[in-house]
Structures are given as structure tokens and as C-alpha cells.
Amino acid sequence: MTQSDAILDRLMSLHPKVIDLSLDRMHRLLAALGHPERRIPPVIHIAGTNGKGSTQAMIRAGLEAGGARVHAYTSPHLARFHERIRLAGELIPEDLLAATLEECEATNDGQPITFFEITTAAGFLAFSRVPADYTLLEVGLGGRLDATNVIDDPRLTIITPVSIDHTQYLGETLPEIAGEKAGILKRRVPAIIAPQEEPALEVIEARAERLGAPLLIAGQHWSVARERDSLVFQDENGLLDLPLPNLPGPHQIENAGTALAALRHLGVSPDQARAAVTRAEWPARMQRLKQGPLVEAAGPAAELWLDGGHNPAGGQAVAATLAAMPRRATWLVCGMLNTKDVTGYMRPLADQVDGLIAIPIPGEPNTLPAEATAQAAREAGIDARVGENAEAAIREIASTSSQSRILICGSLYLAGRVLRENN
Secondary structure (H helix, E strand, O other), X not given: OOHHHHHHHHHOOOOOOOOOOOOHHHHHHHHHOOOHHHOOOOEEEEEOOOOHHHHHHHHHHHHHHOOOOEEEEOOOOOOOHHHHEEEOOEEOOHHHHHHHHHHXXXXXXXXXXXXXXXXXXXXXXXXXXXXXXXXXXXXXXXXXXXXXXXXXXXOEEEEOOOOOOOHHHHOOOHHHHHHHHHHXXXXXXXXXXXXXXXXXXXXXXXXXXXXXXXXXXXXXXXXXXXXXXXXXXXXXXXXXXXXXXOOOOOHHHHHHHHHHHHHHHXXXXXXXXXXXXXXXXXXXXXXXXXXXXXXXXXXXXXXXXXXXXXXXXXXXXXXXXXXXXXXXXXXXEXXXXXXXXXXXXXXXXXXXXXXXXXXOOOOOOOEXXXXXXXXXXXXXXXXXXXXXXXXXXXXXXXXXXXXXXXXXXXXXXXHHHXXXXXX
């Protein structure tokens, strides 16, 4: 266990709840720290249900291609906590992470605060001390009361597609959830709006109008489409004819459009726009695993993929990606949390897969039992059975078909575990 791991374990015990949406504790701690959030480089704040991470990765690739130094904040992490805090392009070093976490812990002085809140404050503290040109800030949950929403004057805000998820925290309906996401909009600060369902867009537009926040809306102010083997983006500055995104899946066309709209607003060059769609890196989003013990278990003729999508929109994105691939026997190895719409996630996948092996997520208290995951898959029309763990499930599939496409899916927590095990 590293020094930062020990500190992070202590920070988990400062609040009885994992999620308790409020900004009061953040404002208290940030004031005690001397308001580091007011001293960080210009912020691009990103909210939305799906596509936040991919969009952020493309924006970062485009900015860095022009020589910019870029901080980035994202969650959750996959293999190591350090992934959440990227300083001027590099993951935060262990010694700096430990020192920053300890400073926040000491300043907090044992007062109630959630793990996400105090670690977000640590991110702001680190960002305030390392020079950079931009800070890319991804919302953790919702927007209005998310711990990241303490930035009064971001350079730009972005709302990626909004769909139904986290209903226990954000509301049961799409307009309610959109209202929470739109909470990141700020007075007179421009916002890039990805394609939205009409009820969500109406809520976003209404809040923007109250704040005088100019909107750049997909389908109105910019457009993106695949034309043969190219991505075509158009806005008031003209047309870009670019390669298809290197991140796989048809949904990455929309994410690329959102990223390009943001980058064009920031005034990047065509070469930077090209880099945004060709150089982005974002693990566990339809990631092809090429080596490691799990790849060996699948066999040399098999394909092994990993995806962390976990809601109905994520299921639709995975299904569309599979549909665009050359057809071959396809199996899911799936583990999910008990807080998710599992059947809603499974239903779009039913026509694209030959079967599913359900597994628990190791070490995760909110894992859905494997039999419950399998039953949800059956209700969605997928032939499903239960397995012990990812490696055992992969070996079982490989024993019946050596040339299968195997996709490990259902949760970012499972994806993180797989990446650690497959090293």
C-alpha cells in the first residue's frame, strides 16, 4: 500500500455517505485552504450523462497538440487514484498526491466531508500550484450540487448528452436530470451543448436564457456527421473534413463534434482539430485489450474488449459499436452495480450478442449478485449464465469457441479491476 492509499482509506471515513450532494462542505474547506479554486488556470467545465470522459480526452488531445499545458480532473479512476488528477499533461506523482491529500486532511480537521469532496479539493490545490494554460474539469455526479461546481467564472461549459441515470440523486425524469446538469451554466459564460432530447434541451435553454449564457447547440450552431470514412464538422467558422475518431464506436462521432465545437470556440488550428480526433486516449471505452493474462486466457484467435458503460444509453452505444464491427460470435462478461437499470442496459445488446456470463464485481460492496445480473439479461432476451470471475468466464467461452469476440462490460469499477488484473 502506498502512502496515498493509506490517506485515501482514512478520507473514506469522514462522512457516513459516499454521496451527499451539497456545496456547503466544499465552500468551507476551500475557504480554509485559501480558495485554491480561484487560482487555477482557465476552466472548461464538463457535465452530462454519457461521453464526458471521451469528450474531455479529445479536447485535451487538441489543446496539447498546439503546445498547451492542460490540467485534467476526472472520476472515477480505473486502476489508480492518480488517474483522476493530471497536472500539465502528466498524472500527479505519488509524493505530491500524498502531500496534497495530507494537507487537505489536516485543514479539514476531522469535520464531515465526503471522499469525493475532499479529493476534489485536493485536485484544486494541486492545480493551483502547477502552471498550465487550461483546466479540464469533469463533473462527478449531476452538476448543480457537484463538488466541482464551485468555479464562478469558467472559460467554457459543456453539456454532453443527458439521459436517465442516478435517479436516486438527480430526479426521476429527463427534465429534472437536465436541470441538475444545467446547474454548471454560469452567467454570460458560453456553453457547448451536445445533441439532446427535446425535453432536456428545453430545460438547458431556459436556464441559459436566465443567466444570459450564450449557447452553441448541436444541430443549430454546429453539426457533425460521418461521411464514408471521414468525419465532417461544420460551424460558423467553416467546414472541417477529418479522419474518423480513433476512439471506437459510432457514438464517438457526437463526442468528437462536441469536442471540436469547444476547440473551435477556443480558436484552435485545423491541425489541432485533427489531433483531437486521432490522438485521444480514454481507457475502458470499447478498449481492445492486446496483451496480458486475460488476453492469453481468451486465446490467440479471439478478440478481447473492455467497456465501462453502465446505463441504458451506454448499452445503446456498445450495441451500435458491435453492430458496426464485422460479425463474429460475441459474448459478454458482465458485472454491474445494484444501483443501475440493468435490464435497460442489456436490452439494446440482445440482438448483437450470442450469450452472457454474469459475474460479481470483486471488492465492490454495491455489486449486483451474478444471478441477478444473469436474470436481468434473460429478461432482455439474452442467453445468460453465471460465472465466478472474469478470467474463469473468459476461459469458459474460449473452451467452446476459440474465435469469439468477448466484451467485458457493465461497470467502470469492473473495468478498473480488469485493467489491474490484466497487467
